[in-house]
Amino acid sequence: MHRGVGSSYKLEANDVGFRYGKGPWIFRNVDINVRPGEVVGLFGPSGLGKTTLARIIAGYEKPTDGSIKIDNKPIPLRGYHPVQLVWQNPEKAVNPRWRLEKTLREGWWPDDHILADLKIDKSWLKRWPNELSGGELQRFCLARALGPDTRYLIADEMTTMLDAVTQAQIWDVILKTSEERQIGVLAISHDLPLLKRISNRMIDFSELG
DSSP states (O other): OOOOTTSSOOEEEEEEEEOSTTSOOSEEEEEEEEOTTOEEEEEOOTTSSHHHHHHHHTTSSOOSEEEEEETTEEOOSSSSOSEEEEOSSGGGGSOTTSOHHHHHHHHOOOOHHHHHHTTOOGGGGGSOGGGSOHHHHHHHHHHHHSOTTOOEEEEESTTTTSOHHHHHHHHHHHHHHHHHHTOEEEEEESOHHHHHHHOSEEEEGGGOO
8 A cells, every 4th residue: 555645654753742850841742743754843943842752752761741643543562663863963873883784684684775875885885883974874874774674764863964965865875765766754953944845845843842
């Protein structure tokens, strides 16, 4: 079945709120949805809790209030998580004591065309993470995130630290893969021109809740 933008399938954050213990709320009453094949831009300055929301949607953090669902059902707690998060700092997403080949084999092995699209040299897989540049390691992390069971991708300031050429190449791959495989993308950034260029629609995080 084709899971297009107009279908009932979607990733949704319903009335989500978060705070640490009994401290002040970082955000409350947040409602966001992303449909298959859609790129949603989430814009806002630093300090509003965008990264915390990304962690909640990807299953790294539990919300204080609200819920995250796919197709109106809770996300499965076991097996490969259908929502994958690509961080701003790729070195924090890999084990520095593992060669990159081992990191890939822990999850899935990318098709050759994904490696080629991302301009990943297979010789990199024999290296340690600190032997790659930031741009090379971010390409690797994206390849790992685009597994066969990935239905939604969260890009949290994913290309902020990269040069303009590398940034454009990576987003070309994401947009192509999103369209071909109907992967929904939540692109989080304070770079408004970038979000306007890649997104089907935009959300201002400061206006949520």
